Amino acid sequence: MAFSPRFVPRNLARFPVLRAASAVRIPVSARCSMAAHPLRVGVAQMTSTNDLESNYNTCSRLVKEAAAAGVTLLCLPESFSFIAAKEGESLKIAEPLEGPIMQRYCSLARNSNIWLSLGGFQEKGPDDSHHYNTHVLVDCTGNIKKIYRKIHLFDVDVPGSMVYKESNITAPGDSIVTAESPVGLLGLTVCYDLRFPELYQQLRFQHQSQILLVPSAFTKVTGEAHWEILLRARAIETQCYVRNISSGEIILPKHLIIAAAQAGRHNEKRESYGDSLIIDPWGTVVARLSDHLATGIAVADIDLAKIDSVRNRMPLSSHRRLTNCF
Numbered sequence: 001m002a003f004s005p006r007f008v009p010r011n012l013a014r015f016p017v018l019r020a021a022s023a024v025r026i027p028v029s030a031r032c033s034m035a036a037h038p039l040r041v042g043v044a045q046m047t048s049t050n051d052l053e054s055n056y057n058t059c060s061r062l063v064k065e066a067a068a069a070g071v072t073l074l075c076l077p078e079s080f081s082f083i084a085a086k087e088g089e090s091l092k093i094a095e096p097l098e099g100p101i102m103q104r105y106c107s108l109a110r111n112s113n114i115w116l117s118l119g120g121f122q123e124k125g126p127d128d129s130h131h132y133n134t135h136v137l138v139d140c141t142g143n144i145k146k147i148y149r150k151i152h153l154f155d156v157d158v159p160g161s162m163v164y165k166e167s168n169i170t171a172p173g174d175s176i177v178t179a180e181s182p183v184g185l186l187g188l189t190v191c192y193d194l195r196f197p198e199l200y201q202q203l204r205f206q207h208q209s210q211i212l213l214v215p216s217a218f219t220k221v222t223g224e225a226h227w228e229i230l231l232r233a234r235a236i237e238t239q240c241y242v243r244n245i246s247s248g249e250i251i252l253p254k255h256l257i258i259a260a261a262q263a264g265r266h267n268e269k270r271e272s273y274g275d276s277l278i279i280d281p282w283g284t285v286v287a288r289l290s291d292h293l294a295t296g297i298a299v300a301d302i303d304l305a306k307i308d309s310v311r312n313r314m315p316l317s318s319h320r321r322l323t324n325c326f
């Protein structure tokens with residue numbers, strides 16, 4: 001899968017790990033029929049377990065709910081299809097994207113005529129002891145448009161909780177990935193990536209992403225302390241805004257962050273912090289599913305037409321002066 005020329009990063013030399021994302025064949029997508037609200041996006045929250053069938057049923061219900069609400073793109077959280085209860089389970093169920101697990105979700109997208117951001121799929125990895133943590137973007141005809149493999153792995157000793165060592169069973173990705181969609185140019189990331197602002201800077205300023213996707217399964221402890229702050233910071237620092245001088249009105253480009261979250265207790269050992277959010281470029285939360293609402297969707301409408309005028313008025317991308325520093 002090659003980047004289309006428009007999105008080839010200008011700073012390849014500075015980020016030598018950037019390469020074409022994978023060998024997955026992306027079929028040319030057929031036209032989808034128009035959703036009721038072409039610029040309506042949705043965020044889904046759920047409590048996945050190690051039961052593939054029951055997770056699929058939950059996703060299917062949420063997808064149908066979103067389709068009925070006229071949503072064009074629905075974003076599901078990291079590990080939507082499976083969260084292991086025991087060591088080794090994730091590797092056992094890992095499949096290639098052509099396998100039955102992912103293909104069933106592709107059919108769901110096609111049958112509901114909806115785009116799906118499927119954050120954090122256990123994709124069969126480079127060897128038997130590692131899978132990838134893959135964010136899969138599926139279009140409304142059920143074709144895989146783009147995949148992003150999580151770059152930053154969660155090897156963290158969470159205070160008062162447990163030690164996570166994601167790299168034990170997960171191979172990191174090495175490519176920044178954007179994807180064109182009917183709601184704008186998407187920047188694909190996953191969960192712990194959120195703590196590495198340079199990724200979002202690149203998605204925004206090198207690749208012109210308009211909507212940043214952060215499907216997650218944040219831990220309860222770190223989520224309570226950092227989740228909303230990190231997301232709003234990413235939204236604010238990647239935005240462009242301008243104040244209309246005559247009316248005093250603030251004109252915002254609808255450049256959003258969409259963060260779908262796992263919520264609640266998955267098994268004896270593991271609990272996630274919910275609070276799925278859609279955030280606008282001013283840093284304002286425009287849709288939220290609080291932690292206690294374990295499963296559901298929230299939606300927001302976006303307006304891409306304003307982006308160009310706003311960026312011309314305050315051309316942040318040409319004002320940046322330290323782009324050679326990282």
Ligand SMILES: O=C(O)CNC(=O)[C@H](CS)NC(=O)CCC(=O)C(=O)O
Nearest residue numbers: 079083154166191192217218219222
């Ligand atoms: O294990 C799986 O099933 C899927 N992977 C995850 O849930 C990953 C790795 S354990 N979780 C995170 O990245 C949490 C980040 C986080 O909580 C923080 O940055 O504070």
